[in-house]
Amino acid sequence: MNAFRTGLPALLAAGLASGAIAQTPAPPAPAVRPRPAAPIPPAPDPAFEAARTAFEALPEAERRGLQDALVWTGDYNGVTTGAFGKRSFEGIQTYQTRTGATPTGLLTPPERVALKREAEEARRAARFRVQPDPASGAVVGVPEALLPKKSAIPGGTRWQSADGRVTLDTKSFPQGETSLDALFERATAAMPGRKVTYKLKKPDFIVVTAETAGGRSYIRYAEGPQGIRGFTLGYDRALAETVDRLVIAVANNFTPFPEATPAASAPAAPTTAASPTPHAPAAPPSPGAQAEVRPAGTGLLLGGGRVLTAASTLEACAVPRVAGAAARIERRDAAGSLALLSAEGLAGAPPPLRTEAVSEGEALLVLGAQAKGRPSVAPAAAAVDGVYAPLQPGAAGAPVLDRSGRLVGLVARFPAAPRLIAGVMPPTRYSIVPGKVVAAFLGESGVPAATGAPPAKDAATTLGGAAAPVLGAVVAITCAR
Structure with missing residues (x-):
């Protein structure tokens, strides 16, 4: 048995050797790597x-x-x-x-x-007061007990501690003067003795924190229709235990592009025993004054007196008006997502349609109608089946554009009871009616719609540049009472 065991390998080797003379051996089979087992998710706590x-x-x-x-x-x-x-x-x-x-x-x-x-x-x-900053146009929270010194700087305001160890600067740049990319590169550039501890870059804002041997800094900038606005907070590292929480409070209360600047601009009245509340009640409206009517939604002029909007805009609006003119509901799509209105005396050219899907995180913009003045322009980012943006009431039906000015879709719905901060809805995810659905609906309605070709790689434009050709086609939809 032992001899058999010993001789079998030699015999096989000899047989394989003699066979190798008679024929070419087949190539070895590729090694099959076992697929790693999927990790087992941890049990919920x-x-x-x-x-x-x-x-x-x-x-x-x-x-x-x-x-x-x-x-x-x-x-x-x-x-x-x-x-x-x-x-x-x-x-x-x-x-x-x-x-x-x-x-x-x-x-x-x-x-x-x-x-x-x-x-x-x-x-x-801390005497923390959320206040408008007219110099930059933003709304910012300021711990006035820590930062009693206030002075003007180019494009913003500086608040500083009495000893100069803590500084809060607001800053604004008009459209086209600089870009978020340039500010981000400047804030994250390598410098001797300075270490970037955190950096975040999104299509419409950036955040960078850094440290030196003796200090810390927090930088935040956001892009909007009026350009770029932000703030920088720098402080002595020895004060971190006190200031760190204030940095978070300032960041959470910063509104770069408020819809309307809060009226209170004077320092808050001090709290006393006779006056337990720090703010006086708001004055009632004057007799006979009419409240401003907010848009029920946003419409997009298609030419020939026709207007496209989201069907949700008309759910509680049986008698719509477009740009103040009486309108008639022509038709709705079978899915209940789009509606076509007609009104006399309206003219406007819609943007070209984009029927191919957007990629998640792609930079977009949303044009929402306002009660008075030009439409609002909100920076946005593509999300799964929707868009992530800081929109205002009346944004249902608002056109969503890519940065080349092509129509990506319409905002499908706006919440009935939004929570506003300093007059502004914080960035939220909204569903959209995609461009290919819009194209199909317009085709069924007999409305010609141009489809725009993708722009060249070097043809990227600014937020304002992409919005400008379409602003005249965005109108407010209100409800007759």
Whole structure:
């Protein structure tokens, strides 16, 4: 048996050798690499899921308020979106541990009251005031107790601490003077003794943080119809424990392009025992004054007195008016997403259609009608089956363009009860009716529509340049009463 075992390999080797003379051996089969097994997702954390369920059951305003309160108590360093994630969970646990409670990540009603009280005390101690900055056009939150010195700088305003160790600068650039790309490259450029600790670049805004041996900085810029606006906050590293939470509060309350600048521009009145509230009540409207009618939606002129809009615009609008003129509903599509109106005396040329799909994250813009004046121009980014943008009420039916000025689609719907911050809806995802659906609907309606060819790679334009040819075709749709 042992001899058999010993001789078998030699015999096979000899046979293979003699066979090799008679014929060419077949090439070896390619090695098959086993496909790696899919990673098994971790089991959900019961404590986290319980906390998330309880948090998400609260109204959105309450969720945002709790996150903002955690910022002021120094327990949370994220944005106040109202969404519950790991940072919110850990922030609540940190707060509970600091106050001697069991760190469940789930706030009880008494804990919510105590948290808000502590946050309000910190906010008042900082004399934090969200205010318009006429020099830059933005709305910014300023901790005036820390930054009492105020002075003008080119294109903005400077707030500074008494000892000069903390500085907050707002800054604006008119359309075409610079670009987000240039500002981002400048902010992230390598410099001796300076380390970039975080950088984020989106189609319509950038954020960069950096450190030196003695200081820290936070830079944020956003692009909009009026150009680029932003702020820079620099401070002594030794003050980080105090200033870090203020940086987050300033960032969360910064509005680069408010729809309307808040009227309050004077310093808030000090709180006294006789005056428990820091702000006087707003004056009632004068007798006989008519409230401004907001658009029910936005329409796009197609020529020949015809207007295209989203069907959702007409859900509560049986008698629509277009640019102040009486309008008639001609037809709707079978899916209930688009509507065609007609009105006399209207003329305008629509943009060329883009029927090919956009890629996620592609830079876009949205033109929304306003009650008075020219349409608003909002920078946007393509999202899955939609668009991510800071839109205003009346944006249902608003045309969505790519940066070459081609029509990508229409905003399908705007929420009935939006939450505005300083008059502006924060960036939100909206569904759109895509260009290929618009093209099919116009074809069925007998409306000619031009399809634009993709632009050359070097033909990219600015936000204002892409919007300018289409502004005259964007009209407000209102409801007759």
